[in-house]
Amino acid sequence: MIDGLAYAVMGLALVATGWGILTASLNKPPGRAQIGFGAVVELVVIAQTVIAGVRIGMGDRPDELATTIGYLIGIVLLIPVAGLWALSERTRFSGTVLAVAAFSVLAMTLRLQVLWTGGA
């Protein structure tokens, strides 16, 4: 994959995770800036999936192709689903839900990175 983009996703996801934990520990529901930041993370995640998809289409073959494709699709769904679930009941736990999703994005990107470089 593109290392720089993957690291960007991981960095942004880490910040989103911390932000979610922070608002939860302050007993506040997520604010506008936080939700906007989540949207930014999602956009970068989508970019990552699109670029990876194009590279697969152009002939790049990661070690486990089916698993990689599964991850690339799954990772795009996480933040929107978590966002809907978190915001339909806005409490301190909304932030925790967002943190769980962001951390999952982080973990999945790490795994994608391993899958992608492992087959080289």
Next chain:
Amino acid sequence: MNQARSTGSGPGRVLVMVYGVFALAATARAGVQLATRFSEAPLAYLLSALAGIVYIVATITLALGTRTSRRLAWIAISVELVGVLSVGTLSVLDGTAFPRATVWSDYGIGYGFVPLVLPLIGLFWLWLTRPAVTVSDDPSSTADSPRDRAR
């Protein structure tokens, strides 16, 4: 659902989210395994699929939080606990029979041991949000309550 102690409300929303992530992870993993290399380790991959189904059922039933879905959640999460303990133990004792291939292998070491802790939290949460013995506004519930309590 206007229940004060619904399983999908408050901290339960976080639990549902974590279950949802594992439903996605386990189901996708099992799907890939069954589709591409079922013959390599049929038992492990079928258990992988079982794990996926259990996580899906737990996610939906906890999110709904109705009386019936609570029962299904008890069953699903109990199966989950038995699954992670038995697959975990077997995979430690006999690594060749269970290649590191399911979310439950080595007690979920590949997922930060979350699969081991999750059913304990899930069962605790179901117990914590259990319905009261007498629910005045719902006459149909009185017959079911003692059984719910006994579990």
